[in-house]
Structure formats: structure tokens, C-alpha cells
């Protein structure tokens with residue numbers, strides 16, 4: 001059996017084309033959706049990601065601003081800048097690129113973003129809303145994974161979903177979204193003794209571990225949907241997921257590649273959240 005690839009670039013393009021029409025409608029009313037990305041320091045990977053986000057905004061007609069700040073920016077200055085952006089009506093979404101330099105308290109920085117502009121979905125208010133099923137911004141990577149399931153016609157209801165990883169930005173919100181969609185959810189992590197055995201029971205397997213090719217073919221149930229959230233840079237410079245794609249593709253029913261899978265969907269859902277922030281603002 002050969003798995004069908006889930007083309008994140010194609011789905012992203014389809015969703016972005018639809019969003020572009022909504023952006024144009026808002027712009028015509030004088031509410032061009034605006035995203036401001038704050039980059040502190042010069043981490044080379046962050047530079048690339050941030051540029052991709054800004055380009056993606058511009059491609060669908062959104063206004064995006066990239067603010068670069070020096071690596072030694074003080075916490076007080078960063079918090080003050082976020083407060084200014086909170087008060088700026090032309091800014092609908094604020095994204096502070098992570099990781100931040102060590103001297104900055106990332107939790108405090110994120111909690112300073114106004115929840116209605118938290119398009120990353122990282123604020124405690126967004127996490128809490130997701131936890132109790134109230135409206136709020138969903139973290140972009142798990143949100144994008146849910147869109148991919150929808151696109152291939154995979155309804156999680158009654159399925160066993162296994163999430164490997166328990167981070168606040170992927171594993172935990174992914175599990176909550178799957179639970180909300182009525183899956184039976186298992187979360188595995190580094191202290192799970194029978195991780196391979198649990199993974200093998202998954203109808204939907206989400207790998208968010210951060211270790212290249214962690215999920216091997218023997219950990220996958222034949223026909224399962226495998227979503228690979230990992231973006232690992234190998235010593236040769238190539239990108240590689242958390243799933244051993246070449247082996248797992250012969251077992252799974254569906255599989256996301258890396259690159260070209262979940263990554264482009266993460267950026268797409270950032271655009272979606274920014275669009276929603278602008279729509280809410282325009283209707284008040």
C-alpha cells in the first residue's frame with residue numbers, strides 16, 4: 001500500500017485564494033487586515049520564517065509590517081512597544097517571533113499582547129478559550145492540521161487520535177481540537193513507556209516531537225492518517241520531519257510530507273486568524 005500524500009501547499013493555495021476575496025472586501029470598507037511581526041535579535045531561521053509570513057500576507061492583500069529589534073532590547077521596551085500596537089487600530093494581529101533572546105520572559109511578553117490581536121493563539125486567554133470551547137484564536141499549527149483532516153474527508157469523530165508531543169503550541173492544543181471533534185485522544189510524550197504500542201493504535205497519528213524520523217513504519221497502523229508537524233534541519237541543510245516518510249508511506253493511508261505539508265498550513269492559519277481579527281474589528 002502507498003499512502004496518499006496530503007499536499008499542504010495545494011490546500012494552502014486554495015484557502016489563501018478564498019481569503020484574498022475576503023481581504024479585498026474588508027479593504028474596500030477601509031479595514032485592510034494588518035499583521036505586525038516583531039523579531040527580536042538575528043536568529044537566522046527566524047529571519048527566514050518571518051520573511052515568509054510577511055510575504056504570505058502581502059500576497060493576499062493584507063498589510064504586514066516587520067519590526068526588527070536588536071537582540072539586547074530591554075523587556076520594558078518590548079512590552080511598551082506591544083502596548084502601543086495593542087492600541088493601534090490599523091494593527092489587527094501581533095506576532096512575536098519565538099524563540100526570544102534568553103533575557104526576555106516569553107510568557108510575560110505573550111500575555112502582554114491583547115487577546116483580540118493574539119493571532120498566534122498563544123495567549124493564556126486563547127488557550128483557556130480553547131480548553132472550555134469558547135471562541136478564540138486557535139494556535140496555527142494544530143488548526144492547520146484540522147483543516148487538512150477536513151480536506152481529505154477524515155472526520156475525527158469516534159476515531160482514535162494519538163498525539164506525540166505535549167507542547168503548549170502544538171501537542172496540547174492539537175489534542176484539544178481533536179477532542180472537540182469527538183475523537184478519542186491519547187497524548188504520548190518522552191515518559192510514555194509504551195509509545196510505539198499506542199501509536200500503532202492510532203487512526204490519526206500526529207507527530208510533534210522535534211526529533212528527525214522518530215516515527216518509524218512499525219509504529220503506524222495500516223491505513224492511518226499521519227500528520228507530521230516536525231521541521232528538523234539536518235546537518236546537510238535539508239529539512240526533515242518527525243516521521244520516517246519513505247518507510248511510513250508504505251503503511252499509512254495518508255501522510256503529510258516535510259516540507260510542503262503542515263508548514264504552509266501554519267502560515268495559512270496565521271492569515272486566517274488575522275483576517276478574523278480584522279473582521280471582528282470591522283463589525284464593532
Ligand SMILES: Nc1nc(=O)c2c([nH]1)NC[C@@H]1CN(c3ccc(C(=O)N[C@@H](CCC(=O)O)C(=O)O)cc3)C=[N+]21
Nearest residue numbers: 049095096097098099120231259260261263264266267
Ligand atoms: N510566534 C511564533 N509563531 C510561529 O508560528 C512560529 C514561531 N513563533 N517561531 C518559529 C516557528 C516555526 N514556524 C514555521 C512555520 C511555517 C514553516 C513552513 O512553511 N515551512 C516550509 C518549509 C520552509 C523552508 O524550506 O525552510 C514547509 O514546511 O514546507 C516553517 C516553520 C512558525 N513558527
